[in-house]
Amino acid sequence: KAGVTQTPRYLIKTRGQQVTLSCSPISGHRSVSWYQQTPGQGLQFLFEYFSETQRNKGNFPGRFSGRQFSNSRSEMNVSTLELGDSALYLCASRMLPSVAQETQYFGPGTRLLVL
Amino acid sequence: AQSVSQHNHHVILSEAASLELGCNYSYGGTVNLFWYVQYPGQHLQLLLKYFSGDPLVKGIKGFEAEFIKSKFSFNLRKPSVQWSDTAEYFCAVKGAGNMLTFGGGTRLMVKP
Numbered sequence: 001k002a003g004v005t006q007t008p009r010y011l012i013k014t015r016g017q018q019v020t021l022s023c024s025p026i027s028g029h030r031s032v033s034w035y036q037q038t039p040g041q042g043l044q045f046l047f048e049y050f051s052e053t054q055r056n057k058g059n060f061p062g063r064f065s066g067r068q069f070s071n072s073r074s075e076m077n078v079s080t081l082e083l084g085d086s087a088l089y090l091c092a093s094r095m096l097p098s099v100a101q102e103t104q105y106f107g108p109g110t111r112l113l114v115l
Numbered sequence: 116a117q118s119v120s121q122h123n124h125h126v127i128l129s130e131a132a133s134l135e136l137g138c139n140y141s142y143g144g145t146v147n148l149f150w151y152v153q154y155p156g157q158h159l160q161l162l163l164k165y166f167s168g169d170p171l172v173k174g175i176k177g178f179e180a181e182f183i184k185s186k187f188s189f190n191l192r193k194p195s196v197q198w199s200d201t202a203e204y205f206c207a208v209k210g211a212g213n214m215l216t217f218g219g220g221t222r223l224m225v226k227p
Contacts, residue, residue, distance in 0.1 A: 033214065043205060043217035056214045090159065092215075104215060106151075106159035 002027065004093050004107035012113045018079040021110045025072050025093030031055075032074040033104060034066060037088040046089075049074050050096075078112075086114045117142035117210040121218035128196050129226050136191040136221050138206030147209040148189040150180055151217075154202045162204075165189065176200070198227045 005024045013019050025032050033056075034046040045058040049068035066076040072093075078085055088111050092104040122137040140146065150162040163174025170182040180191045189206060206218040 035215075035217075042219045043207075045214045045216065048214060058214070092159075103149075103161055103164060105161070108158040 004091055004105055006089075006091050006107040006110050008110060009108065010111050010113075012115060013081050014115050015081055015083060017081050018077060019081060019112060020075055020077045021089055021091075021112075023074045023076075023091030023093075023107060025074070025091075026105055029093035029095050029105075030072050031094045031096065032068055032072065033092045033094075034074070034076050035090040035092065036060075037090055037109070038086075043090070046076065081114045083114050086112060088112075117146075117208055117216050119206055119208050119216050119218035121204075121206055121221050123221045124219065125222045125224070127224045127226065130198055131195050132225075134191070134193040134196045134200070134223070136204055136206075136223070138189045138191065138218055139187050140189065140206075140208040140210075140216075141187060142208060142210040144210055148180075148182060149207040149209070149215070150174065150178070150189075150191050151205045151207060152202045153205065153220075159205070162191070196223075196225050198225045201225045 007022045031050040033048040035043050037043045047054055047066050048056045052068045063079045068074045088109040090109045091107045094104045119140045148165040151159045152162050153159050162178050163172050163180055165172045165182045173179045178193050180189055182189050201224050204221045207215045209215050
């Protein structure tokens with residue numbers, strides 16, 4: 001079974017631009033979460049989607065948004081990029097957000113560099 | 116709000132040494148606890164997890180962790196490390212809100 005895939009793997013943008021990252025969960029997984037990983041702040045939760053609905057949201061500004069499609073694939077968008085948005089963006093999927101299925105599986109990440 | 120603290124940011128060990136990485140969390144309710152590992156150039160992988168039952172959980176590659184509820188701790192251990200264990204280790208807790216909160220990570224370097 002294929003793992004979580006993320007595209008693109010690397011991205012360079014300039015301040016003020018916007019960016020869209022994509023995540024395809026493991027087949028059969030319906031929940032997708034996004035995390036930002038930086039050397040200074042570590043791994044921080046952005047948001048989680050299940051059945052095309054945002055279920056949880058971390059403490060990030062409104063410039064960070066996401067969505068989920070009916071096939072469970074998810075995208076996240078960052079508008080008006082800032083230098084501080086440079087990070088590794090990780091996507092994680094799990095089957096169902098229930099007690100018995102709590103293990104999240106992570107993708108390789110998209111490394112975003114904002115110049 | 117829940118939080119996770121990993122006390123050791125960098126650990127250097129020689130091969131065959133024993134390992135213990137500390138993890139403490141703050142959350143008063145029922146928690147699920149995890150250790151993830153990130154090898155150089157690779158993505159986060161699950162080492163082990165605790166949901167309920169036996170507080171001593173065993174994971175992959177000889178790792179184990181003990182959940183001590185009274186101390187809000189979930190320390191990771193391995194009796195004898197190998198060079199291939201060089202990686203960054205993350206403790207995570209899932210409590211309220213059904214989302215994972217990660218600790219700051221511990222970078223382990225094992226000298227051959």
